[in-house]
Amino acid sequence: MKVIVPIIGLGGLSTIAILAILFAGLINAWLGQPLPVLGFEQTFDQPINFPHTKHAGPVTEGGLGMDCTYCHRTVENSSSAHVPAVELCASCHRAIGSENSEELKKLRESAGIYSENNQVIVDPKKASPINWKRVHRLPDHVRFVHSAHINYLTNNPGAIKNIPEHLNIYGKENVLSSEVCSTCHGDVANMEQVHQVEPLKMGQCVNCHRENGGPTDCAACHH
Amino acid sequence: MVIENKDRNWGMVIDTDKCTGCNGCVIACQVENNVPLNDQNKFERGRVMSWMRVERYWEGEFPEVKARFIPIPCQHCANAPCEPVCPVYATYHNNEGMNIQVYNRCVGTRYCANGCPYIVRFFNYWEPIWPEEMRNHLNPDVTVRSRGIMEKCSFCIQRIRRGARKAKEENRELEDGEITTACQDACSTQAITFGDLNDPESKVSKLSKDDRSYTLMPHLNTDPNVIYLASIKENKEEFQEEKANSHD
Numbered sequence: 001m002k003v004i005v006p007i008i009g010l011g012g013l014s015t016i017a018i019l020a021i022l023f024a025g026l027i028n029a030w031l032g033q034p035l036p037v038l039g040f041e042q043t044f045d046q047p048i049n050f051p052h053t054k055h056a057g058p059v060t061e062g063g064l065g066m067d068c069t070y071c072h073r074t075v076e077n078s079s080s081a082h083v084p085a086v087e088l089c090a091s092c093h094r095a096i097g098s099e100n101s102e103e104l105k106k107l108r109e110s111a112g113i114y115s116e117n118n119q120v121i122v123d124p125k126k127a128s129p130i131n132w133k134r135v136h137r138l139p140d141h142v143r144f145v146h147s148a149h150i151n152y153l154t155n156n157p158g159a160i161k162n163i164p165e166h167l168n169i170y171g172k173e174n175v176l177s178s179e180v181c182s183t184c185h186g187d188v189a190n191m192e193q194v195h196q197v198e199p200l201k202m203g204q205c206v207n208c209h210r211e212n213g214g215p216t217d218c219a220a221c222h223h
Numbered sequence: 224m225v226i227e228n229k230d231r232n233w234g235m236v237i238d239t240d241k242c243t244g245c246n247g248c249v250i251a252c253q254v255e256n257n258v259p260l261n262d263q264n265k266f267e268r269g270r271v272m273s274w275m276r277v278e279r280y281w282e283g284e285f286p287e288v289k290a291r292f293i294p295i296p297c298q299h300c301a302n303a304p305c306e307p308v309c310p311v312y313a314t315y316h317n318n319e320g321m322n323i324q325v326y327n328r329c330v331g332t333r334y335c336a337n338g339c340p341y342i343v344r345f346f347n348y349w350e351p352i353w354p355e356e357m358r359n360h361l362n363p364d365v366t367v368r369s370r371g372i373m374e375k376c377s378f379c380i381q382r383i384r385r386g387a388r389k390a391k392e393e394n395r396e397l398e399d400g401e402i403t404t405a406c407q408d409a410c411s412t413q414a415i416t417f418g419d420l421n422d423p424e425s426k427v428s429k430l431s432k433d434d435r436s437y438t439l440m441p442h443l444n445t446d447p448n449v450i451y452l453a454s455i456k457e458n459k460e461e462f463q464e465e466k467a468n469s470h471d
Binding site for chain 2: 141147148217218220222223
């Protein structure tokens with residue numbers, strides 16, 4: 001210190017200290033942003049590696065082309081798009097799917113399905129829910145309602161964003177519920193692991209509400 | 224078409240003659256709006272949280288004494304004393320005649336609670352804690368307020384939003400009486416009525432023009448949206464005399 005202080009002076013030291021604090025603040029703010037804003041894909045290792053590509057992917061690319069609302073059933077008439085119960089997965093997968101698949105073994109286990117004497121037995125007592133990790137999470141003080149947004153977007157397809165390439169909805173007046181999801185969730189049907197595409201911050205919500213004449217009263221979402 | 228943009232003036236009429244003081248509205252409000260539970264510690268410190276409270280007073284001299292009750296939620300004043308004092312604009316009036324509290328804006332200065340003459344604003348001095356078996360009873364449509372922010376009766380805004388959304392999805396206007404508040408549903412004597420005061424045909428606006436109607440603390444000129452109906456006196460002149468005196 002005896003050497004440094006005379007050289008750069010106390011003024012220089014305090015300037016460095018202030019700059020260091022500012023830089024730390026900047027880094028903190030940078031990291032505080034959700035990762036998709038920075039161009040990274042934040043993926044989660046789910047307990048069962050569910051392939052959206054196989055289920056909802058377009059038929060031309062080897063998917064089944066299932067409608068999003070087949071599994072996320074309450075999305076059209078409820079505030080939340082529920083993750084389906086294991087029973088719904090099991091309704092197909094007690095018969096469909098390879099016996100040796102690791103992921104399907106986990107699914108059958110949590111649905112309570114096992115085979116005995118060449119018979120498939122479903123035992124609900126052995127069933128247990130899957131602990132899916134949540135990918136899209138809004139803060140607790142926001143009330144987002146899926147049904148209202150889907151109702152609006154299906155009748156106003158002009159407001160839909162991030163339209164996937166395989167969908168042909170241009171120029172239509174009414175679209176299906178499953179064709180509007182991409183506005184906020186991106187092209188989930190072509191994601192190996194689901195990740196957040198849009199920042200889903202308040203600025204994005206308010207911009208879209210202003211463009212489309214949605215309510216911008218605070219109490220429309222915060223209550 | 225866009226129902227949210229229609230100017231409404233939500234109001235409540237409480238008939239104090241019908242009120243039996245059962246406190247059902249208090250409990251219903253607490254359950255509906257995730258209001259934290261009160262324990263002895265909170266009562267002793269005067270930090271009780273209840274968006275709706277029932278005040279009791281005695282009328283007449285012993286032995287001819289009558290208990291009278293008056294339920295007091297947030298009055299949703301048109302000239303609210305709580306609004307101009309907020310430094311962060313966390314409480315404001317929207318185009319539906321409601322006094323809104325934006326929880327995520329609130330910084331907890333408590334100026335609004337000091338300004339409120341009805342004492343219906345409550346500050347979260349502690350992080351709200353529920354018993355383990357009640358965790359799953361919380362209403363998912365209402366934010367759980369954390370420590371350090373102010374809260375108050377919202378006229379069950381989540382129910383208003385739900386009703387408006389349903390009407391919009393079915394492409395129709397909201398009907399009078401379609402939206403009910405939790406306290407109204409719980410009231411065993413139907414003393415509470417809720418509706419749009421801007422609509423001259425609604426039940427609340429008809430009741431609010433009743434002879435018995437009055438508002439709390441009219442001399443402060445707060446112009447509340449909660450209107451009370453006086454309890455019926457045996458002789459009418461006594462009531463009219465009282466009402467005339469209250470305006471002085």
